[in-house]
Amino acid sequence: MAELLRTHPLEAWTDTFAVLPAAVGITVEPFVAMADVRLGAVAPDVQARLGVDLPTVPNTWVPTGDGRAIWLGPDEWLLTSTAETPEALEDRLRAVLVPHGGAAVDVSAQRIGLRLTGERVRDVLARGCALDLHPRVFGWGACAQTTLGLAGVVLLALSDDGSDHVVLVRSSFAGYLADWLLDAALEFTTTEQ
Amino acid sequence: MQLIACPWCGPREEVEFSYGGQAHVPHPAAPADLSDEEWAHYVFFRANPKGRFAERWNHSAGCRRWFNAVRDTATYRFEAVYRLDEPRPVTP
Numbered sequence: 001m002a003e004l005l006r007t008h009p010l011e012a013w014t015d016t017f018a019v020l021p022a023a024v025g026i027t028v029e030p031f032v033a034m035a036d037v038r039l040g041a042v043a044p045d046v047q048a049r050l051g052v053d054l055p056t057v058p059n060t061w062v063p064t065g066d067g068r069a070i071w072l073g074p075d076e077w078l079l080t081s082t083a084e085t086p087e088a089l090e091d092r093l094r095a096v097l098v099p100h101g102g103a104a105v106d107v108s109a110q111r112i113g114l115r116l117t118g119e120r121v122r123d124v125l126a127r128g129c130a131l132d133l134h135p136r137v138f139g140w141g142a143c144a145q146t147t148l149g150l151a152g153v154v155l156l157a158l159s160d161d162g163s164d165h166v167v168l169v170r171s172s173f174a175g176y177l178a179d180w181l182l183d184a185a186l187e188f189t190t191t192e193q
Numbered sequence: 194m195q196l197i198a199c200p201w202c203g204p205r206e207e208v209e210f211s212y213g214g215q216a217h218v219p220h221p222a223a224p225a226d227l228s229d230e231e232w233a234h235y236v237f238f239r240a241n242p243k244g245r246f247a248e249r250w251n252h253s254a255g256c257r258r259w260f261n262a263v264r265d266t267a268t269y270r271f272e273a274v275y276r277l278d279e280p281r282p283v284t285p
Contacts, residue, residue, distance in 0.1 A: 058201045129204075145256060146205065
């Protein structure tokens, strides 16, 4: 019996993404461990033991050593790690948070990341997202939970010139969003041939 | 499209929000002591004013937090938004 291999939800799109022009580059981010953190009151000693200053300003994210800490709500964050396994990340966070009445749940399988780079990326996103993504208000360190097309996403800004974004989308919506992005980028992918 | 100012996320399109009915409906102190009629009044009976109405809203496509808003049911204008633990603001 054939072995079932672990596949990425967007494996079938990678060839299409690879030939996109630089102005609307789309790359699939590798799997990362993600944990959803709930914590009522952010005490300084918790921050120190977590090794990250959980952002308390709404709609911001901060880099951690090997990942990101993303604000999802006044008592909720998404912590990612490229170095740890999902189980190790969850265990480490739980050890710190549970004594303080917090919680950490592994949600690595929930979302995948798409990295959008290029000078026309904002125009593509604007096709299906009503937020003002101009770097003046959505520069490096900004994030937003909103809808892109019909999919709920977490948008992260990775640059101060609006040319580098990460879209975190539910795995089951990833195919839809990939098709939607390719369609929204059509005007920039066909005229530059 | 109308923008609703989430107390956490700021102004967002109204499709990101869902409606939660009348705000400030106190839970009965002793539910077991209520008659069926009194319980029905608590569960089902809501005000339906023409004008300013304090309502619960949920930013369901964003931060998923509940908050309260004073909305004018005649004009659909949002007069104020405030967090659940804040008292209803006095609107002119």
